[in-house]
Amino acid sequence: MAREYVKPRILQQKEGMMNKFGAVASRFMDAIEGVKVGRLVDEYGSPLFVLSERAIRQQYRHAVREFSLLYPRVQFSWSYKTNYLDAVCALYHQEGSWAEVVSEFEYEKAVKLGVPGEKIIFNGPYKPYEALKTAARRKSKIHIDHMEEIAALERIARELKQPVEVAIRMNMDTGIYPMWSRFGFNLENQEAFAAVSRIQTTGKLVLKGLHCHIGTFIMEPNAYKVAVQKMVAFTRKIRDEFGVGIEYLDLGGGFPSTNTLHGQYLPGSQANLGIGKYAEAICGELNRCGSLFDKPPLLLLESGRALIDEAGFLIASVVARKRLSDGTAALVLDAGINTLVTAAWYKHEFIPAQAYSEILENTILYGPLCMNIDVVRPLISFPALSAGERVVIHPVGAYNMTQWMQFIRYRPAIVLIDTKGSPHVVRKAEDLAYLTELEEIPAHIREKKFRGRLA
Ligand SMILES: Cc1ncc(COP(=O)(O)O)c(C=O)c1O
Secondary structure, three states, X not given: OXXXXXXXXXXXXXXXXXXXXXXXXOOOOOXXXXXXXXXXXXXXXXXXXXXXXXXXXXXXXXXXXXXXXXOOOEEEEEEHHHOOOHHHHHHHHHHOOEEEEOOHHHHHHHHHOOOOHHHEEEOOOOOOHHHHHHHHHOOOEEEEOOHXXXXXXXXXXXXXXXXXXXXEEEEOOOOOOOOOOOOOEEOOOOHHHHHHHHHHHHOOEEEEEEEOOOOOOOOOOHHHHHHHHHHHHHHHHHHHHHOOOXXXXXXXXXOOOOOOEOOOOOOHHHHOOOHHHHHHHHHHHHHHOHHHOOOOOEEEEOOOHHHHHHHEEEEEEEEEEEEOOOOOEEEEEOOOOOOOHHHHOEOOEEEEOOOOOOOEEEEEEEXXXXXXXXXXXXXXXEEOOOOOOEEEEEOOOOOHHHHOOOEOEOOOOEEEEOOOOOEEEEEOOOOHHHHHOOOOOOOOXXXXXXXXXXX
């Protein structure tokens, strides 16, 4: 068979383990959890998201163990927005996780999946009145974001003729900048204290917990230690002032996955300190303040990306190989930024799914969209793969399968490989019928016959 002509280029490669292009070793990944990439694509198409059930369960159990070894009362709540596929949420609930939701849609999903109301944490800056009322009725853990929500909940308490149990979300300076101060009540400027005063003055709500989520992809465990110190000091202050007894502290999420941020020097797999360091920071501090509470407060955690990112893979296929006018190498993949949203934050690993030439070249990886912004990796030292060859992108389990956008192309299927190595479709690939299901053409526009004129 005639081979395709490829214009030659001379690139200096030094012999040995490493050179300036990285390790010259052909590392490829032709199977995920023992299932061949080729088989997955043949059966479910490309691109394709693949989730590993083993990795999800293993990482969850690891996280629970790390915290439970250090503190007696720990409860994880699955952060729905990180990945709210029914199968994924059900898996976490099967492992014992509660649900953490930030909208009425997510709340309804948790209820549909059988999570009891009191095991649903309701966060977020916008909880419509009826959703708040349902959550109050079901005795969910409502975390108040702003004064308007306090007023709404007081009205709900009057309507339900019973006090509503609540927590407030706080934000504070933990040494992480820019500070996330847009959610909840600020501690340093006394906003949080004002919120508690209001709750205590009107007496319709019962304050049971304090919540904070200091930010996301926090590489510094000490920031959580500071958060606990400040929350405990605040607990003491409101106990002394109002006699409030706090029963739980929710430290939110924010632990990093092993992804590598753009601009991060070390690869994520080396920079990540492991969830145990976060457990030490949080539990160590909590254990120091035992005398303040009758019994240790329940520690709630809403970790998202640190639990699921590594369990997710995206298989993409090479559509074309190009050279830009300045000579830069480029590959067009069939998965773009609408599918791999986290490409905006991370330098994912792009691993060829087949053996390849060891000559690497700085390459741009484009997606398939007819949009200039569709770049899934602006620069990567990469082999010159050919059309039809495949790439496995990892870790992609967090936020892609929720933030992905239907734009120009159908969203792909998602497959979960079970612990015995069998793949299951957990979300089908989209098609035209699905996409147009909600659309309608007003009668006066509906044409019997296409009237477009030919030139
Ligand atoms: C309130 C809250 N909890 C938990 C999470 C999960 O965060 P992460 O995925 O960084 O652990 C988020 C994400 O932004 C959040 O806003």
